[in-house]
Amino acid sequence: MQKPIRATVLLAVAVAVSAGLAAAAAGPSVTITSPSGGQKISARHTTYLALAGTASFATPAAGATRFYLRRDGCGTANDNPHLSVTSGTDGGDGCGLVLTIVGVGGTADQGAFVDYPSSDGMPLTLDASRPVTGTVDLESFGIADPLAAGTGLVTVSVSLEALDQGNGVPVGSDAETVLITPTQTEYPVAFTIHPNGALDRADLSGLDLRVHVEGPYAFSGFIGNSGKSFMDVPAWSASFDQSVAVSLDDPSFASAVPARLDGTTWSVAVPTPEVGKHTVYARATQGFDTGAAASLPFSVTK
Amino acid sequence: MKLGAALTAIVALLLVVAAGASGGTIVHRPIYMPDSSHVGDPALQPPPVCCVPVAPPVAGEPAPVNMAYFGGHVQVTPKIYLVLWGWGQPGAFDHTTPGMPANDPDGAAARMTAFIKAMGGTAWAGSQTQYYETVDGQNVHIQNPTNVFGGVWYDDTDPIHDNVSGLELAQEAQRAVAHFGITDLQNSQVVVAQPQRYNEAGFNSGAGYCAWHDFTQPQFYPGVQPGISFTNMPYVLNSGAGCGQNSVNGGFYAGRLDGFTIVMGHEIEETITDPGAEDVIDGVNLGAWYDYAAYENGDKCAWVGYTEGIAPASTVPGGLNNITGNDGRQYPVQSLWSNDSAGGAGYCAGAGDDLPATG
Numbered sequence: 001m002q003k004p005i006r007a008t009v010l011l012a013v014a015v016a017v018s019a020g021l022a023a024a025a026a027g028p029s030v031t032i033t034s035p036s037g038g039q040k041i042s043a044r045h046t047t048y049l050a051l052a053g054t055a056s057f058a059t060p061a062a063g064a065t066r067f068y069l070r071r072d073g074c075g076t077a078n079d080n081p082h083l084s085v086t087s088g089t090d091g092g093d094g095c096g097l098v099l100t101i102v103g104v105g106g107t108a109d110q111g112a113f114v115d116y117p118s119s120d121g122m123p124l125t126l127d128a129s130r131p132v133t134g135t136v137d138l139e140s141f142g143i144a145d146p147l148a149a150g151t152g153l154v155t156v157s158v159s160l161e162a163l164d165q166g167n168g169v170p171v172g173s174d175a176e177t178v179l180i181t182p183t184q185t186e187y188p189v190a191f192t193i194h195p196n197g198a199l200d201r202a203d204l205s206g207l208d209l210r211v212h213v214e215g216p217y218a219f220s221g222f223i224g225n226s227g228k229s230f231m232d233v234p235a236w237s238a239s240f241d242q243s244v245a246v247s248l249d250d251p252s253f254a255s256a257v258p259a260r261l262d263g264t265t266w267s268v269a270v271p272t273p274e275v276g277k278h279t280v281y282a283r284a285t286q287g288f289d290t291g292a293a294a295s296l297p298f299s300v301t302k
Numbered sequence: 303m304k305l306g307a308a309l310t311a312i313v314a315l316l317l318v319v320a321a322g323a324s325g326g327t328i329v330h331r332p333i334y335m336p337d338s339s340h341v342g343d344p345a346l347q348p349p350p351v352c353c354v355p356v357a358p359p360v361a362g363e364p365a366p367v368n369m370a371y372f373g374g375h376v377q378v379t380p381k382i383y384l385v386l387w388g389w390g391q392p393g394a395f396d397h398t399t400p401g402m403p404a405n406d407p408d409g410a411a412a413r414m415t416a417f418i419k420a421m422g423g424t425a426w427a428g429s430q431t432q433y434y435e436t437v438d439g440q441n442v443h444i445q446n447p448t449n450v451f452g453g454v455w456y457d458d459t460d461p462i463h464d465n466v467s468g469l470e471l472a473q474e475a476q477r478a479v480a481h482f483g484i485t486d487l488q489n490s491q492v493v494v495a496q497p498q499r500y501n502e503a504g505f506n507s508g509a510g511y512c513a514w515h516d517f518t519q520p521q522f523y524p525g526v527q528p529g530i531s532f533t534n535m536p537y538v539l540n541s542g543a544g545c546g547q548n549s550v551n552g553g554f555y556a557g558r559l560d561g562f563t564i565v566m567g568h569e570i571e572e573t574i575t576d577p578g579a580e581d582v583i584d585g586v587n588l589g590a591w592y593d594y595a596a597y598e599n600g601d602k603c604a605w606v607g608y609t610e611g612i613a614p615a616s617t618v619p620g621g622l623n624n625i626t627g628n629d630g631r632q633y634p635v636q637s638l639w640s641n642d643s644a645g646g647a648g649y650c651a652g653a654g655d656d657l658p659a660t661g
Contacts, residue, residue: 117555162555163555166401166402166412168551168554169556205399206400206555
């Protein structure tokens with residue numbers, strides 16, 4: 001339901017996005033230091049071949065990502081509520097929840113909610129040691145509106161869900177109440193969610209903020225967009241999940257062997273391949289980001 | 303066999319005889335699973351067994367009257383083969399998800415694969431062991447082995463396109479039979495799952511169904527190897543809540559894939575108990591278990607309790623619910639008709655929310 005009467009055009013509010021995640025570092029990288037390029041290895045004296053090298057990963061830094069609650073077209077087939085890291089003027093600004101009208105005014109539908117799934121800003125490495133904070137901007141009719149004016153206690157419930165390894169996992173929730181009066185039309189309702197500790201440092205594929213507005217009076221509960229409603233998610237700038245994989249003679253890494261990481265170096269021993277020319281491939285992965293493979297030729301002699 | 307079931311079987315057999323005597327032309331159609339808003343759509347009802355008009359089932363409620371045995375084979379030791387046709391072909395999806403494979407950005411293929419591996423040995427699948435085929439006068443019951451997974455094939459070689467036909471799906475099922483080297487067609491079934499952007503024409507058209515299963519016969523699928531039981535499994539997330547999205551699990555992500563296991567489970571279990579899909583060829587009934595209105599074990603319990611979010615479906619006996627697979631994970635399913643439930647009167651069972659008195 002679109003708020004039918006709007007006295008002013010709501011302009012996008014440019015809110016500074018928290019810094020800290022903007023520096024998208026180049027992908028992880030590796031070098032191969034052993035064997036050396038073109039080295040000849042005696043199969044007779046080398047049962048296992050020692051492979052080693054260096055690895056470089058982005059250092060995770062604490063920050064936050066701001067997601068804006070956005071809608072493309074309230075009450076249309078193109079409504080598309082979503083979270084986005086960019087703000088702008090929303091076609092669905094001032095969109096309200098489905099209301100059950102009972103008598104004058106009415107009560108917001110107990111079951112009505114709106115899901116705002118992330119459309120960008122992912123993946124995100126969650127820092128569950130810090131709270132998720134945000135604002136749901138509530139709008140109502142003021143006394144200037146000729147038909148009615150919002151009044152009463154409204155509850156705003158938010159619940160955050162993450163997509164973690166393909167599964168939906170609850171992050172946390174909050175409920176805040178606000179007293180709507182006829183003299184005011186904008187109510188920024190702040191919320192705080194303490195994240196599920198099990199998700200600390202998890203690399204998330206998606207986030208969904210479910211917003212439920214419930215109250216005794218139908219002429220309030222419209223959610224302001226265009227930059228006015230947002231959520232700040234504590235995050236790390238890079239993943240803590242770091243690995244190096246090694247592959248012999250197969251650049252597709254179909255049968256890759258995981259290497260042992262020790263700071264900035266990696267190592268692994270593999271059975272010495274048969275006599276002949278070979279190529280060792282190595283590549284590093286940080287979170288969902290896999291860097292370019294390094295390769296190095298060597299030979300095995302009798 | 304209990305008295306009620308016996309009477310039902312007798313009535314059904316009489317109706318079959320009457321149908322044969324009438325000499326009417328039997329119109330072939332696959333056995334549809336209507337979406338939750340088209341349960342009563344006449345166009346989606348199975349071909350009538352006979353001459354008694356029967357009202358379609360009431361949406362959200364079980365369709366009463368027990369099933370009867372019509373003489374065809376069942377899948378005693380079922381093997382289920384999943385074909386992901388074209389999921390890796392260009393344009394198969396319009397989005398990617400960080401951390402998810404490009405050919406499965408929503409995790410639907412992984413979920414379906416895991417479910418087929420996990421369904422064997424569950425009480426849900428076990429509720430169907432009461433049904434049987436009769437061979438040389440002996441009733442051979444359906445078994446509930448732990449491993450019913452035949453294999454999965456990402457077919458990115460044979461081109462798919464949008465609005466594929468039923469014949470093309472049957473042809474893909476035949477290719478799967480060759481790919482997997484299936485020799486025991488009677489106990490095998492092929493689920494042809496389609497990616498987000500390339501689906502079967504009827505599903506795309508909004509005909510009102512989520513999936514269907516069928517049995518290849520030359521009259522209906524010319525040029526296709528006869529005797530293949532296969533399922534048309536569209537990308538049901540395209541139909542949202544109508545095909546089960548969030549019908550059991552409420553979270554946006556947690557319930558997003560609910561429809562895949564509900565719909566596919568419906569078709570798989572129908573195929574196990576009626577692999578011949580009610581076909582009657584030259585007067586010979588190839589179908590196995592369904593009721594006098596031609597509703598199979600899945601049809602009779604489709605969308606029971608589903609209120610599209612107003613109340614959990616599992617609060618209704620036989621309603622949609624999560625079951626625990628043999629891998630310990632939760633999978634949303636619909637219940638299946640059990641002739642033995644409710645003291646032999648029959649009811650929807652197996653989803654963990656059965657009537658208090660189940661058979």
